[in-house]
Amino acid sequence: MPGTVEIKPGLYWIGSEDPELRLFDDLFPTEHGTTYNAYLLKGGDKNVVIDTVKGKRTDEFMDKLRSLVDIKSIDYIIVNHAESDHSGSLSYLLDQSPDATVISTVAARNFLSNLMRKPFKSQIVKEGDTLDIGGRKLRFILAPFMHWPDTMFTRLEEENVLFSCDAFGAHYCNPGRIFDDQVEDFTSARHFYFDCIFRPFKDKVLYAVDKIRHDAIDLLCPSHGPVMRKEPWKAIQQFESWSRPSSSHRRIYIFYISPHGNTEKMAEAVANGAACSEIEVKNFHISRLDAGDLRELLEEADALVFGIPTINRDIPKPMWDTLAYLSTVKLKNNLAAVFGSYGWSGEACSMAEERLKGLGFNIPAPAVRTQFTPTSEVLEQCEALGREIAAEVLKKG
Ligand SMILES: [Fe+2]
Numbered sequence: 001m002p003g004t005v006e007i008k009p010g011l012y013w014i015g016s017e018d019p020e021l022r023l024f025d026d027l028f029p030t031e032h033g034t035t036y037n038a039y040l041l042k043g044g045d046k047n048v049v050i051d052t053v054k055g056k057r058t059d060e061f062m063d064k065l066r067s068l069v070d071i072k073s074i075d076y077i078i079v080n081h082a083e084s085d086h087s088g089s090l091s092y093l094l095d096q097s098p099d100a101t102v103i104s105t106v107a108a109r110n111f112l113s114n115l116m117r118k119p120f121k122s123q124i125v126k127e128g129d130t131l132d133i134g135g136r137k138l139r140f141i142l143a144p145f146m147h148w149p150d151t152m153f154t155r156l157e158e159e160n161v162l163f164s165c166d167a168f169g170a171h172y173c174n175p176g177r178i179f180d181d182q183v184e185d186f187t188s189a190r191h192f193y194f195d196c197i198f199r200p201f202k203d204k205v206l207y208a209v210d211k212i213r214h215d216a217i218d219l220l221c222p223s224h225g226p227v228m229r230k231e232p233w234k235a236i237q238q239f240e241s242w243s244r245p246s247s248s249h250r251r252i253y254i255f256y257i258s259p260h261g262n263t264e265k266m267a268e269a270v271a272n273g274a275a276c277s278e279i280e281v282k283n284f285h286i287s288r289l290d291a292g293d294l295r296e297l298l299e300e301a302d303a304l305v306f307g308i309p310t311i312n313r314d315i316p317k318p319m320w321d322t323l324a325y326l327s328t329v330k331l332k333n334n335l336a337a338v339f340g341s342y343g344w345s346g347e348a349c350s351m352a353e354e355r356l357k358g359l360g361f362n363i364p365a366p367a368v369r370t371q372f373t374p375t376s377e378v379l380e381q382c383e384a385l386g387r388e389i390a391a392e393v394l395k396k397g
């Protein structure tokens with residue numbers, strides 16, 4: 001475990017490494033572990049802590065701080081984002097330095113109040129506000145939804161250092177090596193982190209990148225993963241490129257599974273009905289897609305159609321998994337339709353419609369269902385369903 005690291009004169013990394021972590025927040029696999037990065041600025045008139053670490057690492061964090069500064073002399077604690085992996089040590093730190101002022105957005109202040117359930121000295125900052133810390137100046141850049149609505153970036157102005165919290169980070173830890181030029185390329189870990197956390201907020205990523213595009217950045221200090229001193233813009237540009245819309249073509253994608261071939265026949269009929277010169281229509285058997293492909297396709301499509309057989313009175317698990325991805329991606333339109341074959345009961349379509357409605361989808365036509373083999377009349381209904389969804393896509397222009 002590294003101790004503190006002076007990353008610029010008077011600026012210290014005081015974070016914590018967690019290389020053995022294999023699941024973050026009970027949600028996201030972390031093949032390479034992670035780090036909880038926090039920073040200390042000292043040497044001017046003021047001592048400033050920028051973010052803290054996860055609660056389980058409080059002792060280590062406090063030891064590092066104590067090795068550099070008298071805890072009672074801390075003037076400001078900047079909270080870029082209130083989530084507990086960055087604010088987990090804040091309550092304890094405030095007990096030791098009760099005069100310190102917490103600087104944050106108004107949303108983060110409200111979150112912290114409800115997280116810590118105790119009073120604390122607070123200073124709210126707005127877009128572009130600055131803080132003079134004696135020979136050095138900090139500027140605050142609001143970056144909502146990077147990753148929560150509360151989030152902001154902090155910039156050490158003259159030295160071109162950006163503290164971006166979750167943004168532009170990665171769940172990646174190579175113990176003892178905190179800089180990007182000390183580790184192998186970890187783009188795949190960064191991309192996976194982006195997919196897990198930022199994919200639903202692509203428009204917010206583009207908004208935030210636009211705000212910093214014209215700033216010089218010599219050192220990028222995120223709160224997870226290596227500090228970027230060799231290629232600070234690489235992470236920002238990758239986040240930007242992963243957030244850009246892939247194409248302006250209109251597309252209807254049909255996702256299905258079909259144990260006995262009946263739902264597949266219906267999928268072909270839906271595709272025939274939807275086909276027209278202005279729209280690309282494609283069928284995908286979901287068992288042939290990995291998670292990354294599936295998320296890309298869900299985001300590309302202007303409308304999603306799901307072919308769902310009923311198995312054991314339920315939606316089959318691979319299709320439940322597909323429906324679960326819908327809340328983890330940035331969809332173009334919330335437009336969908338459902339169809340499927342069943343044997344002795346047929347609940348799956350209505351279950352899927354409930355799920356989709358719960359996510360705010362517009363379902364312009366009722367599901368087409370059939371028992372076992374679709375008749376020619378049922379296939380005509382499927383074609384009509386395809387036409388209807390295509391008309392809705394064209395209506396959106
Ligand atoms: Fe977060």
Ligand SMILES: [Fe+2]
Pocket residue numbers: 083085086166223224
């Ligand atoms: Fe985080």
